[in-house]
Amino acid sequence: MNIDRYNKTLFSFLHSSPTPFHAVDNIEKYLLAKGFNQLQEKEQWQLENAQSYFVSRENGAIIAFTKGEKEHPEDGYRMVAAHTDSPCLLVKPRAGIQTDSYLQLGVEVYGGCLLHPWFDRDLSLAGRVCCEMKDKSLKIFLINFQRPLLTLPSIAIHFNREANTGSTINKQKHLAPILAQSVNEQLPEFEALLSRQVTQEHPNVTIRKILAFDIFCFDSQKPCYTGVQKEIISSARLDNLLSCHVGMTAIGKADKKLNTLLFCANHEENGSSSATGAGGSFLDSVLERIIPDPETRRRSLAQSFLISMDNAHATHPNFLEKQEPEHKIYLNKGPVIKINANQRYATNSLSSALFKKICKKAKISSQEFVMRSDMPCGSTIGPMTAARLGIKTVDVGAASLAMHSIREHTGFSDPFLLYQAIEQFFTSSFHHRLP
Numbered sequence: 001m002n003i004d005r006y007n008k009t010l011f012s013f014l015h016s017s018p019t020p021f022h023a024v025d026n027i028e029k030y031l032l033a034k035g036f037n038q039l040q041e042k043e044q045w046q047l048e049n050a051q052s053y054f055v056s057r058e059n060g061a062i063i064a065f066t067k068g069e070k071e072h073p074e075d076g077y078r079m080v081a082a083h084t085d086s087p088c089l090l091v092k093p094r095a096g097i098q099t100d101s102y103l104q105l106g107v108e109v110y111g112g113c114l115l116h117p118w119f120d121r122d123l124s125l126a127g128r129v130c131c132e133m134k135d136k137s138l139k140i141f142l143i144n145f146q147r148p149l150l151t152l153p154s155i156a157i158h159f160n161r162e163a164n165t166g167s168t169i170n171k172q173k174h175l176a177p178i179l180a181q182s183v184n185e186q187l188p189e190f191e192a193l194l195s196r197q198v199t200q201e202h203p204n205v206t207i208r209k210i211l212a213f214d215i216f217c218f219d220s221q222k223p224c225y226t227g228v229q230k231e232i233i234s235s236a237r238l239d240n241l242l243s244c245h246v247g248m249t250a251i252g253k254a255d256k257k258l259n260t261l262l263f264c265a266n267h268e269e270n271g272s273s274s275a276t277g278a279g280g281s282f283l284d285s286v287l288e289r290i291i292p293d294p295e296t297r298r299r300s301l302a303q304s305f306l307i308s309m310d311n312a313h314a315t316h317p318n319f320l321e322k323q324e325p326e327h328k329i330y331l332n333k334g335p336v337i338k339i340n341a342n343q344r345y346a347t348n349s350l351s352s353a354l355f356k357k358i359c360k361k362a363k364i365s366s367q368e369f370v371m372r373s374d375m376p377c378g379s380t381i382g383p384m385t386a387a388r389l390g391i392k393t394v395d396v397g398a399a400s401l402a403m404h405s406i407r408e409h410t411g412f413s414d415p416f417l418l419y420q421a422i423e424q425f426f427t428s429s430f431h432h433r434l435p
Helices: 003-015 020-033 190-201 238-253 282-290 294-302 349-361 382-389 414-425
Strands: 051-057 061-067 078-083 088-099 102-110 123-133 138-144 178-181 207-219 224-226 232-235 260-265 305-309 336-339 367-370 392-397 399-401 408-411
Touching: 003 232, 003 238, 003 414, 020 051, 020 061, 020 123, 020 138, 020 238, 020 260, 061 238, 061 282, 078 238, 078 414, 102 207, 123 190, 138 190, 190 207, 238 260, 238 305, 238 399, 238 408, 238 414, 260 282, 282 294, 282 382, 305 349, 305 382, 305 414, 336 349, 349 392, 349 414, 382 392, 392 414, 408 414
Parallel strands: 078 260, 078 305, 305 392, 336 367
Antiparallel strands: 051 061, 061 260, 088 102, 088 207, 102 178, 123 138, 123 207, 224 232, 232 408, 336 392, 399 408
């Protein structure tokens, strides 16, 4: 696989995954096509060596794994982890707001959004709808309007002369996007629009009524290349669907002779404390079923290694003072190892050294990110997973700009370079020699 071919599949995954639910659905379809067997948490599992499996929880998180043909459980697992959610605007349950002739939507801010870029974009809607059917059963449907459907217009500078110097955004008053305007017709009802979309995307179903929904606003613009030589990728949700795609592709191509595992969690952007988040029970419960014996499971975890993947900050050319001067990070220069003295990242000298050996074997370079000492640091699912499982962990990611914006940027080769590292990891026998 070359970079162009890899990025083509990445672009398709990004555009078709506007919500965590769609991302998990796309990962499931990919794994099924690669011969993985689907499991259900509520059913009994009969696992066999040299077989690959996956299980999802509440449409938002997924774990895939292979029981290696030539390895025992106590030999350990090569694990990678990422998260399916991205900062965005989430529609409120009672969504419709009629303001004069406009129908607007009430929204909440999900995660640590960079809010200004959401204005004046061509937004659409997608998510999960829970419906009562004609026979009174409950069913869940994914929907994606895809086309530009709503907008969040800025106030003209004539009414806000400080817009370019010190403008603030009131999350309650200023973030309600316009969905429709009534001129000669009555404004539509939001739930009627959802019902119509469900029947369009899922024909031959009869809905009695919509009971609840998780609907997200998203940027309808497709991923694209920028730069004179197309050296930069611009897209929504690079954080962290880029890493989910890396993990999905790598485990789909991994040798079934070895023990491998992929964990894509939900709700990282708002703390991970949920049934589908990394702070929940999902990974623990799956590991208990893969390796039922507690003693064997502890021995396996002691021999395992986790690569937690989440995008890393590249040095911004307009804000050089924001970067640690001795740890500049560049696009297209290889995966970034993320380090923090206060364990906001799980990396330590041992896990960093192990990842560097993986990169060397894959014939790619790596970089090291450290936040300025006078600035707070973000975090990932790495530290909480390492703490709970007692597993050696390194935090890494693809270099990126404009993290948490509606439109983020990474290097043309960065996703593929990270993939090459994970592909090498899934074929390596280094863990037998862990200190």
